[in-house]
Amino acid sequence: DAKTTQPNxxxxxxxEPVHLPCNHSTISGTDYIHWYRxxxxxxxxxxxxxxxxxxNNRMASLAIAEDRKSSTLIxxxxxxxxxxxxxxxxxxxxxxxxxxxxxxxxLTIIP
Amino acid sequence: xxxxxQSPRHKVTETGTPVTLRCHQTENHRYMYWYRQxxxxxxxxxxxxxxxxxxxxxxxxxxxxxxxxxxxxxxxTLESATxxxxxxxxxxxxxxxxxxxxxxxxxxxxxVT
Numbered sequence: 001d002a003k004t005t006q007p008n009x010x011x012x013x014x015x016e017p018v019h020l021p022c023n024h025s026t027i028s029g030t031d032y033i034h035w036y037r038x039x040x041x042x043x044x045x046x047x048x049x050x051x052x053x054x055x056n057n058r059m060a061s062l063a064i065a066e067d068r069k070s071s072t073l074i075x076x077x078x079x080x081x082x083x084x085x086x087x088x089x090x091x092x093x094x095x096x097x098x099x100x101x102x103x104x105x106x107l108t109i110i111p
Numbered sequence: 112x113x114x115x116x117q118s119p120r121h122k123v124t125e126t127g128t129p130v131t132l133r134c135h136q137t138e139n140h141r142y143m144y145w146y147r148q149x150x151x152x153x154x155x156x157x158x159x160x161x162x163x164x165x166x167x168x169x170x171x172x173x174x175x176x177x178x179x180x181x182x183x184x185x186x187x188t189l190e191s192a193t194x195x196x197x198x199x200x201x202x203x204x205x206x207x208x209x210x211x212x213x214x215x216x217x218x219x220x221x222x223v224t
Contacts, residue, residue, distance in 0.1 A: 034212070043201045043215030044154065087153060098144075098169065099213060101153030 004088045009106045012078050020073040020105055022088030027068050032091045034099065035062065035073050037084040044087065044101075047073065083109045114138050117202050117216040125224055130189040132219050134202030136182075142205045143185040144213065145169075145177060147198040154201060160185055192223045 005023040012018040024033065035047040048055055048062045050071070055062040061074040075082055087104040114137030124130050134143060142161055146154040146169075156169030158177040166177050174196060176188045189196055202216040 036213075043203075043218050044213075045215065046212030049212065098156055098159065099154075100170075101146075101155070103151070103153050 004090060004102055006088050006105045011108045011110055013110050014080060015077055018075040018078045020086050023070045024090055025069045027090055033071050034089045034091050036087045039084045078109050080109050083107060115204055115214055115216045117219050119219060121220045123222045124192050126193060127191050130192050132187045132200055134185045134216060136204045138204060139182060140204040140206050144203040145187045146201045149198050194223050197223045
């Protein structure tokens with residue numbers, strides 16, 4: 001499985017945008033980029049995913065580099081409820097439904 | 112929220128005893144998964160199922176077995192629990208398309224003494 005690299009931790013002020021980076025230099029052409037987050041004492045929850053183009057949903061935006069070797073999850077206006085561990089995961093698009101979690105980025109929101 | 116429940120939510124058991132954890136879904140999703148999560152690690156896949164009676168091993172399957180006799184239920188069994196299996200166990204489900212997200216249950220905290 002292709003591997004992702006994320007910073008161990010980040011801090012951001014409340015009500016400011018947050019940019020969470022992810023490097024995936026060995027990504028294959030058929031890998032989707034998925035982001036999940038895990039709030040304290042809960043199971044992970046899906047945030048967003050994309051293949052080549054930038055994606056937006058109600059939770060966040062995903063910016064994908066043109067060469068697809070990196071991506072950035074953007075929280076447009078962080079709240080205290082966004083404090084979580086964020087996982088960037090590559091998921092093969094054919095015949096493999098498994099997710100391989102790394103250790104993610106622990107995001108702390110400063111009031 | 113996706114209809115996925117886990118039981119029990121907490122369990123304390125002794126070394127050497129068998130333990131079965133249950134995952135139940137009401138979404139009729141094809142795929143079901145069991146993960147474990149330990150401090151300092153992300154989630155690690157134990158076993159997964161891609162249909163009734165169709166299962167396969169994940170990266171940390173030693174000491175665990177699974178069964179899926181109905182679409183809605185996926186059981187994880189520790190035949191003889193060991194202290195190294197103390198962990199939080201998460202079940203997840205997903206649809207048939209690779210781009211579909213996985214939905215996770217609330218987790219089961221298992222302590223083996």
